[in-house]
Ligand SMILES: Nc1c(NC[C@H](O)[C@H](O)[C@H](O)CO)[nH]c(=O)[nH]c1=O
C-alpha cells in the first residue's frame with residue numbers, strides 16, 4: 500500500500516505496548532531541517548502519547564543522512580541501556596545521482612547496524628522526489644513518518660524485551 504493510501508500518523512494505542520519503562524535514542528540529520536524537525540516532533544509527540552518519559556529520550560544531531568549510520572552506531576555504543584534508536588533524515592532528489600548514493604548508503608548502513616547490534620535502529624529517512632512529497636510526509640496531508648517510526652520503535656523494543664525473556 501502506498502503512503503498516499505494510508506495516514507502515517509494513525510495508530511491504535513490499544514495495540515501498542517506500554518512504553519513507560521523504555522529508553523530511546525533519536526539521531527536527526529540537519530539537511531532539510533524544516534523536514535527533519537517535523538519528523539522529530541512527530542516521533543517525540545508519539546513517544547510521550549504512548550507513555551515514554553521525556554527524560555528517557557536522548558537526541559543527537561548529524562550533518563546529513565549519510566552520517567546517520569555513524570551517529571546511530573555511536574549512540575548504540577554510548578548508551579547500551581537504550582531499547583531502540585530512530586534515524587531521522589530527509590533526502591530529496593537533486594540534479595545528479597548523488598541522491599541515489601546517499602539513499603543507498605544510509606539504507607544499507609542502517610540495515611547493517613540492525614544486524615550487528617542488539618539495539619534496533621528504526622529507518623525514518625524520507626527519500627523523496629520533491630520537497631512537497633517531504634512536506635506531505637512530515638506532518639502534512641499524508642501524516643508524519645516520525646510518528647510511524649516511534650510506534651515501530653516501541654514495538655521493536657517490546658519484541659527485543661520478549662525475546663530476551665525466552666532465552
Ligand atoms: N542532498 C542531501 C544530503 N547530502 C549530504 C549527505 O547526507 C552527507 O552529509 C554529505 O555527503 C557529507 O558526507 N543529505 C541529506 O540528508 N539530504 C539531502 O537531500
Ligand SMILES: CC(=O)[C@@H](O)COP(=O)(O)O
Nearest residue numbers: 591592593594595597598
Ligand atoms: C540528495 C542529494 O545529495 C542532492 O540533493 C544533492 O543535489 P544535487 O544532486 O543537485 O547535487
